[in-house]
Amino acid sequence: MSQKNPLHIPSPFQAQVDMTPAQKEQEYVHNVYQVIAPHFSATRYKPWPVVEEFLKTMPPGFVGADVGCGNGKYIGVNPSLFMVGSDRSSNLISICAERGHEAMVCDGLALPYRPQFFDFAISIAVIHHFISPERRIAAIEEILRVVRVGGRVLIFVWALEQTGKRDFDKDVQDVFVPWAMPKKSEPKKEKSKSRPQGIKKKDRKKALANDVETAAESMSQLAIQSDSAKDSEDQPVAQGMPVESAPMAQPVEASDTTQPAEEKEIVNPAPSQSAGPVFNRYYHLFQKGELEDLVLQTKKASIVQQGYDRDNWWCILEKTSN
Amino acid sequence: MRLITHNMLQCHVKGCNANNFPLELQEVVLEQEEAELNEDFLRNMLNKLEYEALVATCLKLDINDLPATMPADAMYNDEFLQILHRVILETHIKSGKMVCPNCQHIYNIRDGIPNMLLAEHEV
Numbered sequence: 158m159s160q161k162n163p164l165h166i167p168s169p170f171q172a173q174v175d176m177t178p179a180q181k182e183q184e185y186v187h188n189v190y191q192v193i194a195p196h197f198s199a200t201r202y203k204p205w206p207v208v209e210e211f212l213k214t215m216p217p218g219f220v221g222a223d224v225g226c227g228n229g230k231y232i233g234v235n236p237s238l239f240m241v242g243s244d245r246s247s248n249l250i251s252i253c254a255e256r257g258h259e260a261m262v263c264d265g266l267a268l269p270y271r272p273q274f275f276d277f278a279i280s281i282a283v284i285h286h287f288i289s290p291e292r293r294i295a296a297i298e299e300i301l302r303v304v305r306v307g308g309r310v311l312i313f314v315w316a317l318e319q320t321g322k323r324d325f326d327k328d329v330q331d332v333f334v335p336w337a338m339p340k341k342s343e344p345k346k347e348k349s350k351s352r353p354q355g356i357k358k359k360d361r362k363k364a365l366a367n368d369v370e371t372a373a374e375s376m377s378q379l380a381i382q383s384d385s386a387k388d389s390e391d392q393p394v395a396q397g398m399p400v401e402s403a404p405m406a407q408p409v410e411a412s413d414t415t416q417p418a419e420e421k422e423i424v425n426p427a428p429s430q431s432a433g434p435v436f437n438r439y440y441h442l443f444q445k446g447e448l449e450d451l452v453l454q455t456k457k458a459s460i461v462q463q464g465y466d467r468d469n470w471w472c473i474l475e476k477t478s479n
Numbered sequence: 480m481r482l483i484t485h486n487m488l489q490c491h492v493k494g495c496n497a498n499n500f501p502l503e504l505q506e507v508v509l510e511q512e513e514a515e516l517n518e519d520f521l522r523n524m525l526n527k528l529e530y531e532a533l534v535a536t537c538l539k540l541d542i543n544d545l546p547a548t549m550p551a552d553a554m555y556n557d558e559f560l561q562i563l564h565r566v567i568l569e570t571h572i573k574s575g576k577m578v579c580p581n582c583q584h585i586y587n588i589r590d591g592i593p594n595m596l597l598a599e600h601e602v
Binding site: 177179180216217218219220236237238239241243245247250251254259260261262263264266267268269270271274276 | 480481483484487488489490491493500515517518519520521522523524527529586590591592593594595596597599602
């Protein structure tokens with residue numbers, strides 16, 4: 158990327174020729190979370206009600222796995238349980254461990270646990286980061302492998318149909334969603350008026366794979382998309398951190414008002430500050446019914462309950478066979 | 480990493496499916512840290528634990544408190560549950576290595592955190 162790049166997208170995030178799905182996830186998911194870990198963690202503290210309810214209805218003494226636990230915000234929700242967290246990002250796991258949680262670094266497709274060990278598991282906002290249907294199913298199967306028959310699994314994934322905080326192009330399921338880091342620096346002048354929506358299906362290969370120019374262009378557009386995005390927990394840009402002077406500094410979510418002052422300082426810098434680097438995370442946005450389809454394709458679980466909450470599709474499944 | 484977690488870990492290198500548990504602890508630094516006793520959890524663990532592996536692992540770490548076999552009345556044996564609690568929940572591995580007895584893959588533990596990530600060709 159040239160030095161003129163106004164978005165400070167660092168070279169590690171340039172698209173590479175012939176990337177495998179695993180390499181793309183490394184580039185557009187793992188590397189990003191590794192870099193944004195402290196800032197990401199500072200915006201993640203309030204449990205989503207459906208997850209909290211799920212954990213609180215688990216019998217005392219149950220043993221659970223939080224696969225893709227991030228900073229571990231769900232691990233202490235019900236102290237009568239014993240939960241083990243895992244994440245690809247060692248920086249997020251460090252935060253998790255500092256909080257006294259049991260945590261390890263590992264890949265969701267290759268969990269290091271004995272089969273059928275756990276009474277339950279959760280996968281919150283994780284499966285949507287896998288780049289192909291095969292890998293998304295494999296991720297679900299791997300969770301099912303380590304849960305006992307009769308055990309329940311709660312899965313949350315981002316919805317394509319979300320209307321509240323973002324307005325995704327309904328034809329585009331595979332998108333980059335920018336994460337802007339806070340940073341004190343001179344405000345930038347460049348600003349485009351275009352309103353791109355992720356990567357069009359027909360452009361996906363181009364953008365994700367080879368042509369650096371194409372990728373750079375996609376990224377700039379995507380970053381600009383963050384300018385017009387409305388408020389969301391997943392939109393730190395919208396939480397009072399305009400990349401430029403875009404008027405999207407909406408009131409922060411109610412859940413954010415409990416934030417300690419110190420964290421607020423990070424998340425809501427003074428208006429005179431401009432944003433720092435922008436990192437693009439890959440997401441597969443799930444259509445209604447898509448998550449359930451994946452689950453049923455494993456033939457190892459039934460759907461106990463499902464719903465839509467906070468821009469996510471979620472379902473609770475029960476493992477029916479090994 | 481608590482000792483309980485060691486008891487649930489196995490080597491997961493592609494193709495390493497037999498004799499991949501328990502991972503052998505080496506160069507281990509331990510630390511005791513008090514935790515609240517959760518009897519429900521301990522009782523639930525009795526069926527999940529690979530008890531023999533736990534005892535063998537403990538002996539290598541010079542932890543000699545556990546009986547060689549699990550008492551028949553373990554479920555209601557307060558003294559045993561206390562010991563079990565101290566061993567599996569209050570004993571932390573701060574650093575060391577875990578070596579697969581089958582493929583010899585080494586998993587490092589640093590700052591109390593095991594790194595179970597594999598290289599792409601190992602998955």
